[in-house]
Amino acid sequence: MNVAVFVSGRGSNLQAIVNSPGLKNHVQVKAVISDKADCRAFQIAKAQAIQTFNVGSKTGFISYDELAYHLEELKIDLIVLAGFLKLIPIKFINYYKGKIINIHPALLPSFGGPGMYGINVHKAVFEASAKVSGATVHFIDDTYDTGKIIMQKCVDITDVSSPEEIAERVLQVEHQILPLVIQKFAEGKINIVDNRVIIN
Numbered sequence: 001m002n003v004a005v006f007v008s009g010r011g012s013n014l015q016a017i018v019n020s021p022g023l024k025n026h027v028q029v030k031a032v033i034s035d036k037a038d039c040r041a042f043q044i045a046k047a048q049a050i051q052t053f054n055v056g057s058k059t060g061f062i063s064y065d066e067l068a069y070h071l072e073e074l075k076i077d078l079i080v081l082a083g084f085l086k087l088i089p090i091k092f093i094n095y096y097k098g099k100i101i102n103i104h105p106a107l108l109p110s111f112g113g114p115g116m117y118g119i120n121v122h123k124a125v126f127e128a129s130a131k132v133s134g135a136t137v138h139f140i141d142d143t144y145d146t147g148k149i150i151m152q153k154c155v156d157i158t159d160v161s162s163p164e165e166i167a168e169r170v171l172q173v174e175h176q177i178l179p180l181v182i183q184k185f186a187e188g189k190i191n192i193v194d195n196r197v198i199i200n
């Protein structure tokens with residue numbers, strides 16, 4: 001299975017995908033796409049000789065239509081948003097419907113929606129005095145963070161003393177469930193039955 005990963009920053013999830021032993025044999029990251037001219041995630045891609053693309057309206061960047069053309073050529077089966085901060089045009093999302101997933105650093109449907117990205121999510125969780133948080137992998141649809149949930153994993157945050165500490169714990173489980181979901185996709189084990197996502 002061929003995968004394209006969208007990134008905007010550090011790229012630790014991309015690194016987790018690239019390093020995952022469960023993905024070695026049947027999953028290939030063929031493209032890394034960013035809205036930033038340069039970011040740490042791009043350096044990870046380049047170190048692995050993975051093709052990179054810049055998408056958006058900035059000078060020298062390609063459009064989403066052009067990107068779709070390149071992804072077709074690369075025979076991409078699954079698009080993974082791993083810390084991608086820009087809203088993707090609906091036309092592109094519809095084109096890849098059912099084949100585009102995102103990792104969110106909280107337990108959706110709580111702590112999602114506009115503005116809920118990065119440390120903002122963990123601040124909101126901390127201020128709510130929540131006792132658990134976690135990571136969610138979900139399908140992308142046409143609004144923020146509302147697509148069907150594929151996989152979640154909780155972390156206990158009863159004893160944390162800062163949003164940053166929550167972020168650290170959640171990131172550990174992100175690195176576990178994102179590669180696992182990709183593996184399940186590659187194995188054809190993710191299906192929608194009666195409007196629910198079922199993993200076999």
Ligand code: GRF
Binds near residue numbers: 008011012014117174
């Ligand atoms: C992760 O917490 C992800 O859930 C969120 O942005 C962060 C990206 O981290 N959407 P990284 O770039 O994968 O290190």
